[in-house]
Amino acid sequence: KGALENGAEGCGLFRTEFLYMNRPDLPSEEEQFEAYKSVVAGMDGKPVVIRTLDIGGDKQLPYLPLPREENPFLGVRAVRLCFARPQIFRTQLRAALRASVYGQLWLMFPMVGSLEDVRRAKGFVEQARRQLARRGERAGEVKLGAMIEVPSAALMAPELAREVDFASIGTNDLCQYLTAADRMNPAMAPYYQSWHPALFRLIGMAAQAFEQAGRPLCVCGELGGDALAAAALVGLGYRKLSMPPVHMGYVKQVICTGRCTDMQKLARSLLERQTQSEAEALLNRYYELAVQ
Secondary structure, eight states: OHHHHTTOSSEEEEEGGGGTSSSSSOOOHHHHHHHHHHHHHHTTTOOEEEEOOOOBTTBOOTTSOOOOOSSGGGSSOTHHHHHHSHHHHHHHHHHHHHHGGGSOEEEEESSOOSHHHHHHHHHHHHHHHHHHHHHTOOOOOOEEEEEEOSHHHHHTHHHHHTTOSEEEEEHHHHHHHHHTOOTTOGGGTTTOOTTOHHHHHHHHHHHHHHHHHTOOEEEESGGGGOHHHHHHHHHHTOOEEOOOGGGHHHHHHHHHTSOHHHHHHHHHHHHTOOSHHHHHHHHHHHHHHHTO
16 A cells, blocks of 8 residues: 555565464465455556565574574575475465466566576476366466576576566675675675675676566665665666665655666766775765755
């Protein structure tokens, strides 16, 4: 409701892990179906991107014990956990496919690192679809996409764009893996650089690949709602930004007061920066002029 009131063109990221947290057991297929249906139907025909279960790393479930890992952010999490617990994955997929009948549902797989991951996840969707058919239940058509938050996926963007219907750049994890800095560790804050020129170069490459393939690409994570970076993202070719509703006004102000040619010029200059401080100074100068 808040998204629509602020003029959103859809739901850029439905974080389904919240349905699994703060409870004593796994949500049933029916519970998930009702939750997804309410959001999909409530968005009045606009697309709703449902991200499949993203648990692991900093998000743990007390009723789903996972083996202790030295590096949980590099371990069994997100789609990897879904592959390891196929019944949980299929239950969620069946619920999402049933809900897709009531609106425009896009299904996105988190933390894919290869084309094999994407193809394997798509295979699970087909299995869930067949299970529903055997039960005599309806399943709508859904677009299938991937989160680009692992550098290997970003570098394979041209091939990935031919494999999926859409994708979203998960900037929080992509920055973390790109800079080798744990974003949950306060001591790593100077190294976790969300305006690092290398990050913009990588997401710029991805934007170019998806534009050439004619596939939509969105920016999620904190960078998607960063008013300082918004104009540069548009200049790089992004036309979809996902953010909390409270950020929409600031981002729209920056974008709507500028010209595409100026934002493209800003993006080209940004890609030439050599340090985060240089990139930040450039973005600040543009932002100050935009909001005057």
